[in-house]
Amino acid sequence: MHILMIECNPNGVAGIANALELGHDVTLVSADPDFYLNASPLAKPAFEHPRCQVLKAADAFSIEALEALVKRVHAEKPVHGVATYSEYHTVHAASAARALGLPGMSVDGALNARHKHRTRLTLAGTGIRQPRFVHVQSPEQIEAAVREIGFPCVIKPSDGTASLHVLHLTNEAELARYLEDLAKVADYGRGVVRIPDILVEEFVxxxxxxxxxxxxxxxxxxxxxxxxxxxxxxxxxxxxxxxxxxxxxxxxxxxxxxxxxxxxxxxxxxxxxxxxxxxxxxxxxxxxxxxxxxxxxxxxxxxxxxxxxxxxxxxxxxxxxxxxxxxxELVASVRWFGSPVDGTLAEIDLGALKSLPGYHDALSYRAKGRAVSRLSKSNFDWLGHLVFTGSSRDEATERCEAALDNIHLAVNVGVAR
Known part of the structure; x- marks a missing residue:
């Protein structure tokens, strides 16, 4: 079978590797394949596999361009399934599946999930409990929306993910800083262009x-x-x-x-x-x-x-x-960790975790000598994770929390980045 993967995510490269192991052909369409090579140790062997084709397409975030591309791919080698693990590309995967007549989510359903303002507006009046919200389409409308909702409130881009640019606001000064920072964000990388829609919601x-x-x-x-x-x-x-x-x-x-x-x-x-x-x-x-x-x-x-x-x-x-x-019956829990400061990673040692009860695995996402950011704004600041198991939710989480004290981390500060 031939699987068309519309972008991915670093952990999702495991899915590509699994498909290749089962004998499937995989074509990955990506605006930036190097993103995965730098973020996942599985990417290089997967991309070099004889049944894996990586298509770099700078304009793949355009639905029209993507549909034309997938039809060309399908003409050269028939595609049997379309998938993605990427939040940014769920609508694209749905559109590609529709274009090829393959199983997939309806494009309207994908849009209703992908864009948070569509979720809120579609569910308004259905009886489903949601926060009070105001949908705005330009920065000039945000201050009025915040006054309508009141402090404290939560402000978020409609098309964000990984908690990026989601903020809890308590006063006008925080709002002004948020607007200043958001004005600098035109895209999320990998060709993903930010839409102007923003939600201001009551804090629940x-x-x-x-x-x-x-x-x-x-x-x-x-x-x-x-x-x-x-x-x-x-x-x-x-x-x-x-x-x-x-x-x-x-x-x-x-x-x-x-x-x-x-x-x-x-x-x-x-x-x-x-x-x-x-x-x-x-x-x-x-x-x-x-x-x-x-x-x-x-x-x-x-x-x-x-x-x-x-x-x-x-x-x-x-x-x-x-x-x-x-x-x-076996419960698994994860804890992510990061750096308390900006700098360069000098050393990270997770070896002491292996002897602890319930240890399953631990992984650093950064190599020594790489620049690291202080854990402060989003999930993209993670340095790594650890996973522990237990016979209950409480036991698994307690083992994870205790294990955090056994991570050895050294960061050089004051180094040019």
Whole structure:
């Protein structure tokens, strides 16, 4: 079978490697293939595999250009499935699948998930609990929107991801700095152009969790499990930990709400990651992501279930019925870590973690001598992760937290970057 991957993400390169191991052909379309080579140790051997073709296409973020490209690829070697693990490219994957007549999410459903203002506007009046919000389309409208919502509030680009440029605001001075910084952001890299739409939302206090689900072709929704989230302090929302498990006290309510959300948005295919804030009044929809959850969490799902969700994404794209990575008795948890300062990475040693109870793996994302940023603004500031398991959610998370004290990290400061 021939799989067309529309961009990817660093961890998702494992899915490409899995497909190649199974004997499939893979064509990766990317505006910047070097991004993966610098971010994933699996990328180089995958890209050099005889059944892997990497097409560098600077204009692939244009839907029109992408559709023309995928039709040329299909004419040269018939494509049997289209997939992506990239939040930025869910609409592109849906459009490519539609252009080739292959299984995929409806383009409208993908747009409703990808653009946060479309999520909010589509669900308004449905009875689904959401924050109060104002959708603005130019920076000149933001101050009025903030006054309407009031402080504290949360401001976010409609097409962002990884908590990038999402900020908790408490006063006018913070708002002015945010607007100044956002004005400098025209794109997110890899040819991804930022749209002007922005959401200003009321701040909802409560635990952040996500529901992982799989929507079969034909619209059947299967809720898989819950992922809890550990976040950094304000004003940014950096994800610092996660645990994939079953049995959350609000699981039944979350699962029922998730089915309503996906149906109202027209999300009719694929693995879906939907975030909820657990307010005092009940779950409140945070955002919907029309793709498999990112980061290392698919690895947690595999540890607990024995099913590799990266591979199931590809199997579903090929028209097969995916296996469900349902949480098992073994619970897996991850903690990410970063640097307290800007500088150059001098040393990182994770060896002491291997002797600790429940250790599964740990990984540094940066090589010695590379510039590192202070962990301060988004998930892109991560330096690495560690994964531990346990017989319960509490045991797995406690082991992760204790292990953080056993990381040896040295950063040279004052070095030209």
């Amino acid at each position: 206090e409560g635990e952040l969790v996500s529901v992982e689900a799989c929507v079969h072709q034909g619209g059947k929704i299967v809720n898989l499990g819950i992922t809890d989230r550990c976040l950094s302090g304000f004003p940014y929302f950096i994800e610092m930990g996660a645990t994939y498990f079953s049995g959350h006290p609000l699981q039944d309510e979350l699962f029922a709400m998730n089915e309503q959300v996906l149906r109202h948005l027209g999300i009719d295919f694929g693995f879906i990651h939907t975030e909820y804030l657990l307010s005092k009044d009940g779950p409140v929809l945070c955002e919907v992501n029309g793709r498999l959850i990112g980061g290392i969490v698919p690895g947690l799902m595999k540890i607990s279930s024995g099913v590799d969700p990266y591979l199931e994404v590809i199997r579903q794209a090929l028209g097969e019925t995916p296996e469900h990575p349902l949480p098992g």
